[in-house]
Structure formats: C-alpha cells, structure tokens
Amino acid sequence: GQQVMQIPQYQHVQEGEDFTTYCNSSTTLSNIQWYKQRPGGHPVFLIQLVKSGEVKKQKRLTFQFGEAKKNSSLHITATQTTDVGTYFCAGLSGFQKLVFGTGTRLLVSP
Amino acid sequence: DGGITQSPKYLFRKEGQNVTLSCEQNLNHDAMYWYRQDPGQGLRLIYYSQIVNDFQKGDIAEGYSVSREKKESFPLTVTSAQKNPTAFYLCASSISRGGHNEQFFGPGTRLTVL
Numbered sequence: 712g713q714q715v716m717q718i719p720q721y722q723h724v725q726e727g728e729d730f731t732t733y734c735n736s737s738t739t740l741s742n743i744q745w746y747k748q749r750p751g752g753h754p755v756f757l758i759q760l761v762k763s764g765e766v767k768k769q770k771r772l773t774f775q776f777g778e779a780k781k782n783s784s785l786h787i788t789a790t791q792t793t794d795v796g797t798y799f800c801a802g803l804s805g806f807q808k809l810v811f812g813t814g815t816r817l818l819v820s821p
Numbered sequence: 822d823g824g825i826t827q828s829p830k831y832l833f834r835k836e837g838q839n840v841t842l843s844c845e846q847n848l849n850h851d852a853m854y855w856y857r858q859d860p861g862q863g864l865r866l867i868y869y870s871q872i873v874n875d876f877q878k879g880d881i882a883e884g885y886s887v888s889r890e891k892k893e894s895f896p897l898t899v900t901s902a903q904k905n906p907t908a909f910y911l912c913a914s915s916i917s918r919g920g921h922n923e924q925f926f927g928p929g930t931r932l933t934v935l
Contacts, residue, residue, distance in 0.1 A: 720861075742921060753911055754864070755921035799863060803921065808879070811856075811864040 713738045714728040717812040725820050730790050732815035734800035742803045743783045744775055748814075749796040758786075777786050790819045824848065825927035826911050829866035832932045834906075842897045842930045849873065851917050857869065857881060858909040867910075870895055871917075888922030906934045 714737045724730055731791035734743065742761045746754035758767055760783060767774045773786045783800055800812040827848040846853065852871050856864040857904045866879030868911040884903025889895050895914075898901045911929045915922040 715863075717863075743922065746834075746924075753926040753927070753929050754913075759921075759923065771860075801924075808866060808869065809924065810866075813863045816861075 713802070713810050715800060715802050715810050715812040716721050717800060717815050718800075719815055720813065721816045721818075723820065724790050726792060727789050730762040730794070730797050732785050732800075732817075733783075733785055734802070735811050735813040736781045736802045736804075736810075738804045739780050740779075740802040740804055743780075744801045744803075744809065745774060745783075746776055746799045746801060746811075747796050748799065752796075754799060787817075790817070792821055795819050822842060825858075825912060825914055825925055827910075827927035827930050829930060830928065832930055834932070834934050837901045837920045837933055838896055839849070839900050840906075840932065841900055843901065844847075844895045845893055846895075846912075846914045846925075847893060847925075848914055848916075849892070849912035849927060850925070851892070852922075853889065854888065854913040855879070855885070855897045856911045856913065858911060860931075861882070864911065867897065869930060897900065908932060 717734050744759045745757040750753045764778045766778040771788045775784045797816045798816045799814045801809040827856050828843045854869040855867040867885050868874040868887040873892050886898045909931050912927040913924040915924045
C-alpha cells in the first residue's frame with residue numbers, strides 16, 4: 712500500500728536557526744497537505760499543495776511540492792519557540808484517502 | 822462556536838472490556854474519520870465515513886467498530902479483540918468525501934487499558 716515517510720524523525724535547533732522536513736511517497740500524489748501538532752494537542756491544517764512544482768509561503772514557512780509529485784518539503788526560516796511541535800505531511804493518491812507521514816518532531820531551544 | 826468534540830479526554834479501562842469513544846461535530850461536514858496515534862508515530866486510519874449510514878475500513882480496522890447514524894456523530898468502539906488498545910485516538914471531519922479537503926481534528930481521547 713501507499714507509504715509516506717518523513718525525515719528527519721526528530722530535530723533540535725536553536726532559536727533563529729532554519730529547519731526543513733522532507734516528505735517522500737512511494738506513489739504519485741494528487742495533492743499533499745501539511746499539519747502541525749503541538750505537544751499534547753491535535754493536528755491543525757497548515758496548507759495544501761496540488762500542482763507539480765508548487766511553492767507556497769506562509770510568513771516564515773515555505774512549502775514545496777516536487778515536480779514528480781512524489782515528495783514535498785516544509786522549510787521554516789529563523790525558527791521561534793512557538794514553532795515547537797510535530798509536523799506531518801499527508802498525501803492523497805488515487806484511493807481518496809489521506810495517508811499521513813510519520814512526522815518530524817521539532818524542538819526549539821531559546 | 823463550531824468544531825469537533827471528543828469525550829472524555831482521558832479514559833481508563835480494564836483489559837477485556839469494550840469501550841466507546843465519542844466524536845461529535847457541528848461543522849455540517851459529510852466525512853468523518855478515526856485515527857490512532859502511538860507515541861512518536863504518525864496517524865493511522867481506523868475507519869472513515871463519507872456519508873450517513875455508510876463507513877469504510879481504514880488501514881487498521883481490526884478490533885474496532887463504528888456507526889454513523891447521524892451526520893454529527895461518529896462513535897468508535899474499541900473491542901476486547903483489539904490486542905493493543907492503549908493509544909491516543911483522534912477524530913476528524915472534512916466538508917466532503919475524498920482527500921482534497923482539509924481535515925479538522927478533535928482534541929483526542931487518550932485511552933489506557935490496564
């Protein structure tokens with residue numbers, strides 16, 4: 712079945728450093744979504760990418776969808792302590808179900 | 822104030838007992854989902870429903886059952902057949918079927934089976 716892997720599994724940065732998480736699918740995706748889950752909380756939708764090569768920005772967050780629509784990345788510029796949490800990608804293939812990635816846990820030290 | 826509610830937040834049960842987790846939404850969403858999250862892991866789909874009186878198995882449905890008698894409600898029963906039920910359970914909904922719409926998650930229920 713479809714698998715969505717994320718790397719790294721965990722990253723610890725100093726406040727102000729950049730952070731990137733990568734998402735790779737075993738199958739071509741029709742879209743990809745990104746969610747953030749704060750410690751002890753529930754996932755919250757961040758963004759959806761649909762087009763091949765699409766790039767979207769939300770303030771310090773930059774999201775990319777690969778040309779082959781099998782991978783995606785989330786880059787955070789100049790991390791802040793409020794960025795702490797686990798970031799999940801979720802991909803949609805032809806089966807109309809979102810498959811969530813394994814998640815990248817981000818810890819930011821002040 | 823629209824959203825998804827799950828109750829209770831923490832639940833303790835003895836091994837061998839069935840337990841039902843509640844999920845209610847007032848967003849008028851057609852689709853609802855149940856996920857299981859284990860420590861340090863991603864979300865795995867248990868069951869989903871695209872419309873009232875219809876539901877489909879997800880990737881890990883064994884040992885679980887659901888019903889969708891009302892649009893607003895999608896309760897999940899964790900049966901004694903589920904070999905490792907201790908986990909964080911998340912309910913979600915989206916405006917319509919398919920995966921093109923964002924999912925809204927409830928606060929979750931943390932189930933511990935003793």
